[in-house]
Amino acid sequence: MSDVLAIADHRRGELRDVSYELLTAGRDLADETGGDLHVAVVSGPVDEYAEKLDREGVDAVHTVDYGEEFNHDVYTRAITQLYDALAPQYVLAPNSVNGLDYAPAVANRLDLPLVTDVVDLAVDGDALVATREMYGGKVETTTELAADAAAVTIRSGEWPAAEGTGDATVEAFDVDIDEDAIGSTVTGFEEVAGGDVDITDADVLVSVGRGIDEEENLELIFDLAEAMDATVSSSRPIVDNGWLPPNRQVGQSGKVVTPDVYVAIGISGAVQHVAGMKGSETIVAINTDPNAPIMDIADYAIHDDLFDVVPALTEEFGG
Amino acid sequence: MKVLVTVKEVATVEDEFEIDGTAIDERFLGADLNEWDDYAIEAAVQLQEDGIADEVVTVTIGPEDAEQTIRQALAKGADRAIRVWDDALADVDLLDVGAKTELLQAVVEDEDPDLVLTGVQSGDDSFGATGVSLADAIDTQWAAVVNDLEVDPDAGTASVHRELEGGVEELTEIDLPAVLTIQTGINEPRYASLRGIRQAQRKPLDHQTLADLGVDDGAVDGDLELTDMYEPETETDVTVFEGSAEETAGDLADLLREKGVEA
Ligand SMILES: Cc1cc2nc3c(=O)[nH]c(=O)nc-3n(C[C@H](O)[C@H](O)[C@H](O)COP(=O)(O)OP(=O)(O)OC[C@H]3O[C@@H](n4cnc5c(N)ncnc54)[C@H](O)[C@@H]3O)c2cc1C
Numbered sequence: 001m002s003d004v005l006a007i008a009d010h011r012r013g014e015l016r017d018v019s020y021e022l023l024t025a026g027r028d029l030a031d032e033t034g035g036d037l038h039v040a041v042v043s044g045p046v047d048e049y050a051e052k053l054d055r056e057g058v059d060a061v062h063t064v065d066y067g068e069e070f071n072h073d074v075y076t077r078a079i080t081q082l083y084d085a086l087a088p089q090y091v092l093a094p095n096s097v098n099g100l101d102y103a104p105a106v107a108n109r110l111d112l113p114l115v116t117d118v119v120d121l122a123v124d125g126d127a128l129v130a131t132r133e134m135y136g137g138k139v140e141t142t143t144e145l146a147a148d149a150a151a152v153t154i155r156s157g158e159w160p161a162a163e164g165t166g167d168a169t170v171e172a173f174d175v176d177i178d179e180d181a182i183g184s185t186v187t188g189f190e191e192v193a194g195g196d197v198d199i200t201d202a203d204v205l206v207s208v209g210r211g212i213d214e215e216e217n218l219e220l221i222f223d224l225a226e227a228m229d230a231t232v233s234s235s236r237p238i239v240d241n242g243w244l245p246p247n248r249q250v251g252q253s254g255k256v257v258t259p260d261v262y263v264a265i266g267i268s269g270a271v272q273h274v275a276g277m278k279g280s281e282t283i284v285a286i287n288t289d290p291n292a293p294i295m296d297i298a299d300y301a302i303h304d305d306l307f308d309v310v311p312a313l314t315e316e317f318g319g
Numbered sequence: 320m321k322v323l324v325t326v327k328e329v330a331t332v333e334d335e336f337e338i339d340g341t342a343i344d345e346r347f348l349g350a351d352l353n354e355w356d357d358y359a360i361e362a363a364v365q366l367q368e369d370g371i372a373d374e375v376v377t378v379t380i381g382p383e384d385a386e387q388t389i390r391q392a393l394a395k396g397a398d399r400a401i402r403v404w405d406d407a408l409a410d411v412d413l414l415d416v417g418a419k420t421e422l423l424q425a426v427v428e429d430e431d432p433d434l435v436l437t438g439v440q441s442g443d444d445s446f447g448a449t450g451v452s453l454a455d456a457i458d459t460q461w462a463a464v465v466n467d468l469e470v471d472p473d474a475g476t477a478s479v480h481r482e483l484e485g486g487v488e489e490l491t492e493i494d495l496p497a498v499l500t501i502q503t504g505i506n507e508p509r510y511a512s513l514r515g516i517r518q519a520q521r522k523p524l525d526h527q528t529l530a531d532l533g534v535d536d537g538a539v540d541g542d543l544e545l546t547d548m549y550e551p552e553t554e555t556d557v558t559v560f561e562g563s564a565e566e567t568a569g570d571l572a573d574l575l576r577e578k579g580v581e582a
Contacts, residue, residue, distance in 0.1 A: 006355045011483065072461070095447075097483045101329075101463040104416060104452035112368060113542035114416045134444055135332045138383045139343065142547040143413070151543075153448075183460040183494040192486035198347070204580055221485075228519075228580050240504035246486070253482050261578050281579055284571065289334035302560050302567045312568035317580075 001148065005088040007079060008053055009096050010044055011070065012189065015052055018094040018154070023162035025121060025154050026058035026092050028156015032123040036060065038086055040173070042078045043067045047170075049296030056164035062086075062173045073182040075102040078175045079111050085173070088149075090128065095153035107151040115143055116153040117271075128152070136270050137293035155271065157278075192254075195247035202231035204261045207250055207277070209235040211287065211306055215243045218308050221265065227319025233257065235267045251276035266306050269294025286310070320472050322363045323432035324397065325423060325450070326356040326379045328388035329443040333523045341412060346359050352388050355438025357499040361437055361508040362468060364396035371470050374398050378426050380419060382409070386524060391520035396512035400524040401426060404554070407529055407536045413444065415488045415541035420452040422539070425532035427457045433518070435498040443538075447500075453500035462493055466502040 006026035008019040023039065030037040036059040041049045046063035053061050064078040079102070083091065091110075093103040095117045107114035119140075120131035128145040130152060169294055197207060206225040212218060218238075227230045232248065239249040252272035262280035267273060268287070269292055277283070278297055285298040286309050295301055302309055327348050336347035366372035377392045378401040379385060389400050400511050403422050408414070427435065435454075440447035447463075454461030461566040466488065467480035472495075511519070529536060560567040 011487075016484075072463075076455070079321035097464045097481065100447050101451060101461075101481070104448035104450075105461070107416070107456035108452045108455040109419060110564055114446075114448055114452070115543060116416075116448050129546075135330070135343070136442060136445070136549070137551070138332050138336075139338065139548050140551045141545055141549075142542045143340070144546050145542050146544065147542040181498075184462065185492045186489055187492055188490045189483075190488045190490060192482070192488065228575070230580070233412075236503065242507070250482050254486060256485070261575060261580060275578045284575075285557075290559075291334060291336070291550065291552070295557055296551055297555055299555055300558045300560065300571065302571060304567060307570075309568050313565045313572060316568055316572035 001087050001088060001089045002033040003038055004030040004033065004035060004090045004092060005038045005040060005082060005086060006092040007094070008039060008041040008049060009094040009099060010041070010049060011098070013044065015049055015061060016094070016096065017161065018096060018156040019053065020055065020155060020161035021083050021156060021159040022094060022197045023053065023055055023058055024159040024232055029090055029092070029121055029123070029160065033089055035089065038062060038088060039168070040064065040079065040082050040216050042075050043069060043071070054166045054168045054170065055162040056090040056166050057162060058168040059169050061170045063170065064175050066175055066177060069186050070098050071177045071182065071184065071186060072102045072105065073184060074177060076105045076109065076243045077177050078173070080173055082173060083110055090149065091151040093151065093153045095155050099153050103151055103153050110151070111151055112151045113145050115145060117155050117157045119155050121152065133271070136268060138291060157275065192246045195245050197231055199231055199233040199246065199248060199250065200255050200257050202257070202259050204228060204230035205233045205259045206230045206263045206265065207233040207235065207267060208238060208265050209267030210237040212238070216242070218243060220307070223319050224310050224314045226315035227314045235273050235305040264294050264298070265310060266295055268292045269297065273277045320372050320433040321374045321430065321511040322366055323427065323430055323435045324356070324359050324363045324375065324377045324392065325437040326360065326377045326389055326392050327353045327438070327441050327512065328379065328381050328385035329353045329441050333495060335521060336550050337552070338417060339408065341548045342542050343548070350385070350388060352391050353438050353441045355503060357508040358503050360392045360395055361506045362458070362501055365506060366470060367396060371472050376401065376430060377422065378403065379496040380404070380408070380414065380422055390519045390524070391511060392438045393522045393524070395509055396515065399522055401527060403527050403532065404525060405529040407539055408431065411541070413540055413543055413545045415448050415543040416448045416452050416559070418539045418541045419449045421534055422532065423532050426527070427453070431530070433496050434470065437498065437500050437578070439500045439502050444474050450498050450500035460493045460495070460497040461499065462491055462497065462558050463500045464502050465499045466505045468505065476496050500510070
């Protein structure tokens with residue numbers, strides 16, 4: 001029992017990037033345990049996926065040809081049955097929205113300890129050492145799992161994607177699924193409505209977060225954006241509050257933006273926000289908290305009150 | 320229909336803080352109702368107002384200090400609260416998903432709700448896994464990261480939107496009973512009224528120990544041990560502009576002009 005089983009992530013006909021990152025994380029872990037790296041891909045065009053997942057370091061790909069789209073009942077059953085068949089030491093899943101819809105159920109059913117949203121993994125003797133954040137990224141922690149086996153979900157973007165072509169065996173796995181036990185049905189997908197502006201198109205984004213405090217104060221941000229000839233975007237709470245429409249939201253569940261300049265104002269830099277803006281050319285943060293996680297990825301920063309800095313900056317640009 | 324809402328008092332950290340061993344020094348910690356749970360409470364109270372739920376019960380795992388926070392849910396309309404705590408829990412520095420599952424499972428078995436609402440995650444340890452783990456333990460359906468909910472009590476189903484990445488929502492029908500993990504933005508959490516706050520003081524808040532729940536002491540030990548806590552290293556060489564707001568704004572404006580920003 002030293003193998004690693006990694007579960008690929010896909011949606012609407014495409015493998016998601018984290019799938020290839022899981023291969024790297026899985027290979028690293030299997031090297032430490034001295035085991036093989038097995039990859040499972042469940043539902044959808046599995047043969048096509050298997051070909052793509054056969055990258056360097058993968059020993060075996062197991063395809064479960066059942067249904068088109070993600071269904072957590074199918075995933076949970078397929079993975080627990082694969083686990084019984086392969087007896088791996090570690091199960092690696094993506095910390096994606098779908099990953100979090102089956103990994104905890106799999107862990108519970110297999111009675112495996114679970115550690116989620118991991119950014120680094122190592123093996124120390126008998127223990128698995130997982131690095132993860134707490135308090136919205138203000139601190140990092142190491143957690144030791146002293147168990148024979150474990151389930152882990154990994155954060156996307158933390159491991160490089162596996163490359164090259166491997167010589168994995170590809171095997172179809174026959175899963176036994178009791179249709180009556182499937183209690184959820186995906187009936188469709190919906191895209192969050194577009195709207196007035198396309199923030200992915202902007203060269204300069206002035207992005208506002210919860211630090212703005214009140215809806216009325218947004219005027220300060222729009223004044224600055226106008227003076228700078230920039231577009232206004234925001235973090236999630238601003239949209240949750242209904243102060244700006246969803247098409248302005250930057251992040252995991254919003255838009256991914258890559259402007260030349262991204263000015264984050266009163267935004268802490270939670271991982272789900274950073275996922276949408278870390279590719280910006282230059283990142284500026286205006287935040288009273290010098291320890292806010294946004295500082296870890298900012299190029300320039302002002303550790304001061306936005307209510308003092310923003311009007312002064314607007315004035316600089318003749319606003 | 321009975322709705323059970325899991326609620327948690329989370330620790331909040333001040334801007335400047337110190338780490339003491341594997342925890343943040345208590346002097347720099349505050350407490351608040353978990354942001355996601357606020358939306359779960361609102362969803363439950365709305366089901367009650369719509370005549371779909373006839374009882375809303377909250378459950379928390381937490382010490383007596385947390386009572387003030389969980390009374391907020393009572394003030395917003397929940398009917399009664401259960402607080403699970405035990406000396407055995409006081410010594411655990413990181414309660415893992417498995418342990419939380421076992422405790423909540425025991426409560427669900429006592430209460431037998433038709434719908435359990437949890438937050439997507441808690442703002443402090445952010446495992447984001449307890450709801451789905453619980454669903455499997457109590458052998459019901461579930462849906463993670465729900466940002467739209469309609470319950471059809473006659474059909475015994477719920478129609479939900481699951482918020483996926485990149486502005487895509489998955490539309491899913493699930494059979495009840497079920498556990499749903501509720502995402503922020505699904506509704507607008509209300510503020511408690513003064514009357515609600517007064518009434519909350521008189522609503523039942525029932526304390527349960529592990530023995531009361533019939534859970535073994537060993538269940539809460541878990542397999543996870545926190546061994547280190549530190550401030551993350553920065554990935555960039557951040558240039559910090561110092562001085563008064565006028566000075567820093569001036570420096571930043573110079574930089575932005577250099578980068579091509581023009582009025
Ligand atoms: C499944 C999931 C998906 C998510 N998707 C997204 C997403 O797409 N986009 C997103 O943004 N979030 C998303 N989130 C939420 C995310 O976890 C954070 O809660 C959110 O990004 C926090 O927004 P914020 O930084 O504006 O608020 P906070 O974290 O509250 O930060 C506010 C910041 O403002 C600073 N501040 C306060 N007052 C002032 C002042 N006067 N002057 C200067 N600074 C000040 C504070 O120091 C703090 O750093 C998601 C979460 C989950 C679980």
